[in-house]
Amino acid sequence: MTAIYLINPRAQPQAYFGADIYADSGFGGVQLVADLTIATVAAFVPDDFTLRLCDEHLAAVDLDTEADIVALTGKTSQAPRMLELADEFHRRGKLVVIGGPYASLAPEAVRPHCDILVQGEIEEIAPALFADLRSGRWAAEYRGSQADLSLTPIPRWDLYPNSRALIGAVQTSRGCPFTCEFCDVPTYAGRRQRHKAPTQVLAELDVLYGLGYRSVFLADDNFTASRARARELLTALAAWNHSRPHGPVAFATQMSVDAARDDDLLQMCAKAGLTVVFVGLETASEDSLRETGKRQNLGIDPVEMVGRFLDHHIMVISGLIVGFDADGPDIFDRQRRFVDSAPVPIFSLGALVASSGSPLHRRMAHSGRLLPDQPYGTAQPWSTNIVPKGMSGEQLLNGLQQLGTDIYHPRAFGDRMLRMLERLGPYTGPPPSNEAVAPQTSLGRDTAAIVKSLAGLGAEERAMLARVGRYALRHRPDALPLIQTCLRFYAQIRHVYAQAGFLPTTEGA
């Protein structure tokens, strides 16, 4: 029997949307969002293969595996570790297969590290790939196209350590019609968005619900890119979520800010149980938005747009980027003023990075502005792989660190929490339930301990917790799940910043 060891390598670093703080606080490895990629690829592996999954965020990679074939997948942020593991398994005589977003975006970088390079999506090439692996007469390369998502099976969550993931995942579409210059999504997932049928999505949700997940990330590149399709799916999600026997699921997803123009759509999102959305606001500078082709963000008041989501009890998390060509040294103050006015507690702040395969990467390569010592284009908060134009590299990184320190000072974070809570409208989703869910209860206890540990950081943190807690108990007890989500993110961000040497303790301040 052919044996495959399928690995999701560790991301480096896990900054804003990671969960390193759990392991580093002694609670063991935790994933913020269960890894959909290895669970999906596993569903294509024929029954006559032996299969074992490893999510390295949750368990150490077994370098002594007896499997004949080691398959690795990963995004750009996982590339360094993915290639390191590939080389190690090669040395140990394994057949190494690499696929996934990074392999598709930077095949020339991956090629020397694997026997079989899989580019593109797996759906249409899986039968040939596994038949060849079974026979031992494989090709060095397989190329999948942008697949029809009706071919995507239900992921093999039965093989995944679900008790260590905070949030389940379902991908309902792939692709995005927009063309933001820094983004690699249109390159590997295409501009024509493809969709799963609502029945497929609900079948995947049934599995996650049965495993105990009560939070699910709809892992789409842009959930509302097609409004008609979003409406159709939201209608199905609302009916499904309102009829759950043991309490509803809280959904989170990603969408572009233009969705806020459509009040009816936001109402449907809220009714389905969507409570958190990632929106790429990116920058307060219209010149920088224009430069990067983020046309959907032009000519709007971003603070008012966030308010419209909040009116429907949908909390916004946003990206924040500095280092566009149009950004001079004044950008840090402009971004700080923008953050100070926005009811957005969590911003994923970082330097502009030219991700492999993105139009920005091509432009930077063409103009000789790629830094040779940062080959991966990994979105790290305190580094970039390009030479900035409007300031020196040192100014960029120093300004970035100061901006991060300022916006995540506990007082500034507390102000944004209260600003969000003051605007937050009533919850209109399926009635919540207090029923405890077995696999998630221990993670819930760990999360509560991590949030509580913020008080140990200093007087300012204790004051922030007391201020937010008082307001919530008096005025918004219905917002406690969102508050806990924000505080969990805040604890992770403070942890990452502390490791980088920022935000010294405010004890005695």
Ligand code: SF4
């Ligand atoms: S950043 Fe978002 S809106 Fe822009 S191309 Fe990428 S997925 Fe689409």
